[in-house]
Amino acid sequence: MEDHSNKSDFLKLYRDMLLIRRFEEKSAEMYALAKIAGFLHLYIGQEAVAVGCMHAIRPDDYVITSYRDHGHCLARGSEPQKVMAELFGKATGLCKGKGGSMHLIDTERNFMGGYAIVGGHLPLAVGLAFASRYRKEDRVVLCFFGDGAVPGGHTHEAFNLAALWNLPVIFICENNRYGMGTPVEREMLLYKDIAERARAHGIEAEQVDGMDVLAVKELTARVVKKMRKEPQPYFIEASTYRFMGHSMSDPAHGHYRTKEEVGEARKQDPLIFLKTRILQDGLATEADFKQMDNDVIETVTEAVKFGDESPFPEPGALHEDVLVE
Amino acid sequence: MLISYREALNQAMREEMQRDPRVFLIGEEVGYYQGAFKVSKGFVEEFGVERVLDTPITEAGFTGLAIGAAMAGLRPIVELMTFNFGILALDQIVNNAAKIRYMSGGQLSAPMVIRGPGSAAHQLAAQHSQSLEAWFCHVPGLKVIAPATPSDAKGLLKSAIRDENPVIFIEAQLLYGTKGEVAEQDYTLPIGKAAVTRTGSDVTIVAYSKMALLALEAAEALAKEGINAEVIDLRSLKPLDTDTLLESVKKTGRVVIVEEGWEFCGLGAQIAETIYSKGFDLLDGPIVRVAGEEVPMPYARPLEDLAIPDQTRVISAVKDLL
Numbered sequence: 001m002e003d004h005s006n007k008s009d010f011l012k013l014y015r016d017m018l019l020i021r022r023f024e025e026k027s028a029e030m031y032a033l034a035k036i037a038g039f040l041h042l043y044i045g046q047e048a049v050a051v052g053c054m055h056a057i058r059p060d061d062y063v064i065t066s067y068r069d070h071g072h073c074l075a076r077g078s079e080p081q082k083v084m085a086e087l088f089g090k091a092t093g094l095c096k097g098k099g100g101s102m103h104l105i106d107t108e109r110n111f112m113g114g115y116a117i118v119g120g121h122l123p124l125a126v127g128l129a130f131a132s133r134y135r136k137e138d139r140v141v142l143c144f145f146g147d148g149a150v151p152g153g154h155t156h157e158a159f160n161l162a163a164l165w166n167l168p169v170i171f172i173c174e175n176n177r178y179g180m181g182t183p184v185e186r187e188m189l190l191y192k193d194i195a196e197r198a199r200a201h202g203i204e205a206e207q208v209d210g211m212d213v214l215a216v217k218e219l220t221a222r223v224v225k226k227m228r229k230e231p232q233p234y235f236i237e238a239s240t241y242r243f244m245g246h247s248m249s250d251p252a253h254g255h256y257r258t259k260e261e262v263g264e265a266r267k268q269d270p271l272i273f274l275k276t277r278i279l280q281d282g283l284a285t286e287a288d289f290k291q292m293d294n295d296v297i298e299t300v301t302e303a304v305k306f307g308d309e310s311p312f313p314e315p316g317a318l319h320e321d322v323l324v325e
Numbered sequence: 326m327l328i329s330y331r332e333a334l335n336q337a338m339r340e341e342m343q344r345d346p347r348v349f350l351i352g353e354e355v356g357y358y359q360g361a362f363k364v365s366k367g368f369v370e371e372f373g374v375e376r377v378l379d380t381p382i383t384e385a386g387f388t389g390l391a392i393g394a395a396m397a398g399l400r401p402i403v404e405l406m407t408f409n410f411g412i413l414a415l416d417q418i419v420n421n422a423a424k425i426r427y428m429s430g431g432q433l434s435a436p437m438v439i440r441g442p443g444s445a446a447h448q449l450a451a452q453h454s455q456s457l458e459a460w461f462c463h464v465p466g467l468k469v470i471a472p473a474t475p476s477d478a479k480g481l482l483k484s485a486i487r488d489e490n491p492v493i494f495i496e497a498q499l500l501y502g503t504k505g506e507v508a509e510q511d512y513t514l515p516i517g518k519a520a521v522t523r524t525g526s527d528v529t530i531v532a533y534s535k536m537a538l539l540a541l542e543a544a545e546a547l548a549k550e551g552i553n554a555e556v557i558d559l560r561s562l563k564p565l566d567t568d569t570l571l572e573s574v575k576k577t578g579r580v581v582i583v584e585e586g587w588e589f590c591g592l593g594a595q596i597a598e599t600i601y602s603k604g605f606d607l608l609d610g611p612i613v614r615v616a617g618e619e620v621p622m623p624y625a626r627p628l629e630d631l632a633i634p635d636q637t638r639v640i641s642a643v644k645d646l647l
Binding site: 062 | 385392
């Protein structure tokens with residue numbers, strides 16, 4: 001068992017999740033105000049997965065994910081101002097406003113991006129792991145995706161190559177129970193144990209409660225430690241739930257799930273889960289939480305201000321970065 | 326030295342792998358089998374299985390892997406057994422390799438070569454005989470090369486491997502055994518530069534890959550009838566060498582474009598549009614296209630022959646124009 005009694009560690013985990021929560025709430029607000037356009041997929045409800053995983057790796061490890069990527073990017077340490085500016089499509093954004101919500105990329109943090117073709121980034125993750133092994137490094141790759149990516153072809157080709165060549169990549173399936181508006185039991189026959197897909201390719205796999213950030217961190221840390229010495233892929237199925245719609249275009253509940261179901265899931269809120277634990281252990285008080293919330297809200301408010309006040313890209317940027325000249 | 330197109334490709338990759346440890350070769354049967362067309366002969370022995378990787382038959386998977394490796398700083402060469410199978414990797418090529426530079430705001434890039442044979446060989450039927458270069462040329466973020474001679478194949482492949490961008494390098498299956506003079510010393514050829522392979526004053530025949538050789542043969546036949554054709558081998562399809570095209574049209578005033586691919590939305594349409602828009606006043610007549618027939622490739626030999634441009638069609642196109 002790893003030691004979780006460290007007070008600052010618990011509070012840091014909580015703060016990182018809270019930042020995502022408040023950032024996403026503000027993003028939804030900005031979307032309603034048309035400051036953010038296009039598709040916007042919120043991470044609310046799933047914070048424990050990204051944060052738990054990110055606390056278990058080194059800065060030089062690679063992270064890659066799908067289009068629901070704000071949470072992973074923030075958890076990786078990207079500046080909220082630059083992330084918000086990217087959502088606003090501004091020149092000061094992480095990707096100079098060229099990527100947007102679904103393509104956040106921050107190479108300074110080896111955050112290799114958000115990708116918007118379901119399952120399409122899994123082969124890239126395997127390639128990053130290949131590069132690590134090719135150069136005889138011990139860097140690992142965290143590759144996040146949803147249950148919706150599991151039945152797809154690119155996913156299985158990636159699993160097979162990673163297993164065949166012993167590549168150091170952790171496939172983290174965030175099973176939020178819906179592939180867009182289709183419940184997982186209507187996506188695949190064998191939906192109860194998604195990890196079976198990985199095992200079928202010879203990849204060791206485990207399920208974890210994706211609402212428990214401590215469990216996620218502990219499992220990831222254990223896997224990473226082994227993987228650095230003995231490269232081979234691993235599959236983690238993190239059971240989680242998105243509290244909001246698939247994107248801003250659909251409501252949190254309606255056609256495909258009930259208000260009651262969402263209400264029930266919200267009782268498992270990962271933030272409440274950790275907060276309860278912290279209070280129980282006497283590591284912080286309600287006043288401390290209030291202070292932390294105020295700090296985070298200020299950070300997010302500053303991010304919005306930065307995004308709002310930043311300039312749009314100049315017309316000359318249109319043709320920049322198509323090719324390396 | 327006189328070597329084959331296949332040997333030229335082999336030399337180019339070998340020299341670049343010796344020069345740069347980041348370069349590796351990945352594809353179906355590129356290792357122990359030495360490649361379906363024996364282009365990687367001797368590679369696994371020289372560079373080992375770490376750098377010469379036999380893959381399962383999963384084009385999307387291994388092409389995507391190579392793109393990820395390129396993003397992480399390696400220099401992959403992906404061998405597609407044929408570009409027909411590249412269709413399975415199209416999402417990876419178009420959505421990831423071609424766009425990563427742009428959508429990351431210049432933070433990432435995918436320096437790599439995706440190579441293998443395209444176009445028709447002999448009676449391989451519909452799914453193994455097609456010219457898909459126009460698809461790749463359509464996508465911003467990719468460079469596309471289709472060499473016709475051993476010398477061009479070697480010089481351009483070396484440039485493609487050293488390029489900082491994803492390069493689609495389309496070989497012609499029927500050219501692997503053809504021989505030509507290749508310089509002894511280390512050399513590269515610039516991407517984006519066409520070759521005037523025959524000078525003439527009456528008409529410009531524009532072609533690439535196998536069709537560039539056909540155009541030369543047609544020009545020689547026309548010369549016997551007193552028609553002096555200039556032949557341009559594009560070599561690079563994207564970027565397109567507009568200057569060389571216009572220089573030639575200035576001289577001849579007439580253009581015939583020969584391509585093996587389908588006519589509708591084919592590369593010839595783009596070449597013609599480029600000449601019309603930038604050199605309309607230089608033209609003494611309409612641009613004529615000779616292209617593949619609008620059919621999936623038939624198996625039967627007489628039908629296959631009809632589907633692909635031949636010397637007779639090129640010659641009659643030129644004569645009709647004059």
